[in-house]
Amino acid sequence: MTGGARVALGDLGLDEGAVVALKHALRGKQPGDTLAVEGSHPALAVHLRAWCRARGDAVSFPAGSDAAAVITVGASHEDRWRDAARAGHADPMIEGAIDAHPPRAWGLAARGAAVEAGSPAFDFALVDRDAAWSDEAPRLYAQAAAAQWDPATAIPWGAEFALDGAVEDAVVQVMTYLVENETAALMVPARFAATIHPHFREVMQLLAIQAADEARHIEVFSRRMRLRRDAPGLSTAGGQASLKTLVDASDFAEASFLLSVLGEGSFLSLLWFLHAEGPDEVTREVARRAAQDEARHVAFGLAHLASHARHDPTLRERLGAAIERRHAGLQHTAGLNDEVHDALVLLAAGSMAPAALRSGTERVQRLVGEMDTGRRLRLRRLGYSDDEARALSALHTRNFM
């Protein structure tokens, strides 16, 4: 018995907020404990009686006392919370904060919340820490959130330029290609953001902001596409077949590997190429903005796969097999379409002059070489040997993404 517990309600009614004060005063009490209630609201006794009955508490109205009523805490007090479990810890850096196998019944609860026993189990697909979590995620999310930019103001849309008609067409074709690739890059993280256990909050947020980055890329590439032309260029079956394998990938690790490490890694080279070679200021700037975002996407893919590989020694082999499977599935498709390849050459050339085309062709060849070098570097960082990295990089889709 915690003698002396009192709550003074003044003239506040239970229908006016007094229940908040009463609940606060009763919190943590044990069955049999009492709480003296002072108050002068005309319906206090009527309402206290009803309120206590519904809670399983007893109430009496002792005559000759300075308290209007005395509540005696019932046997089932706070039983709802008896088996509540703390869903890890809010701070991901605390030892044990991230559970290895968070129960599905923790559901959407904030990490660290006390979750009522009997909460419904959600059908999350990604529930294992080894596969889902990366210690880098909180830092990368903060970085991504700080680096958001506004497509309306970040790009010099009004910059004056006049391109040779064929070069403008080439830019439009490249933008057309970029938009469909960015669409795949949006759908993949968006899908995993919706199936990951929210216990891995920062990873979920990072996937969501990555999808938002891609939405912005789609926006600026579409806008550059339509700056001087009414319609986009061509979309090829081969290009879409390559992207479809990404959109269809159901395993988080395989999808991140193919999309972020290999695809977005290659795109990083492509976007910096467009920034350097772009024939107009708008093209150069949309490429630069997108490249900065892509660098984060690649960094996250690498960080989380490196951490996954540390916990699962079979992962590297599995990912290698995924590249081979994808290669086998795509080997009868055209890969990068001629239109995109030619458009890149022309875009770099800046004109149809023979010398310019020669130079453009050399630069696109150099780009393809840089992409391969970049992929091998990243594969090495995931622990593949030089030979493995060379072989796997060579199997990467000719569509780049």
Place this chain on the structure above:
Amino acid sequence: MNNSTLTLGAVAYDPKVVTIWDGFQRWFRAHELDFDYVLYTSYERQVAGHFRGEFTVAWNSPLAWLQTERVAARLGRAARAVAMRDTDQDLTSVVVVRADSPVTSIEQLRGRTVAVGAADSPQATLLPLDHLAAAGLVPEVDFAVRRFDLLVGKHGDHVGGERDAAYALATGAVDAACLIDGNHLSFSRDGTLPPGATRVLAQTAPYDHCCFTALAGDDDALVERFAALLLGQRHADPAVRPLMDLEGLREWRPGRTSGFAPLARAVARFGTIDAFVEELVAGHARP
């Protein structure tokens, strides 16, 4: 009756009734009691079904308890209150007026209009009207009664009648309204009645509400097992807590009949169940 299945009779006053008893069925079966239920559209049909042996235990309103007890006595049988919710014990009803009403005593309701719930609602009609009658005001004679007869046969289980009565009070259509104490609080909290807009004029003596009812000699051992399992349910148990929350209780209590005395007095005053009892008894007396 099949003596391995405990069949419950319940009145379908709301779609959630199916959710509740389906849930109880799963829970009882997990505790090795084969449990089933039949639903009735009114307590009168349920009480009649009980005496025809259509089920073993009735989930009865207090009025249905009195009907069952009365018929059983006439037929030489004994009815028993097996168990009830903690929230079925010691309820009160209140007669409320608008805060600015000139009415400050029951006597001043003379010549005015009082809103009540369904005609067969113990809490929103019979008990508060009996309270006023005991204070000297005869309903329909000394004051007008405005009934909100939603779903007669459900004995006021559906809260709609009380809500309509409260709304009639708030809008000035009547001078007073009769409600369970808890509904006065919840209507004031949910805005049906603006907070502070009403004043409690009178409060009835405490009374009891629903109870599980069995007839002695009907599968007594099975009924005992049913009651023991119920009384063992704990709000701490996440498997049963949602059902207890839906039924609105923290723990089950052994049945008691002392809390039905106020309603017995009210139905005696108003003759509420006499015809029904006579009809049912007559039906069973026929060869």
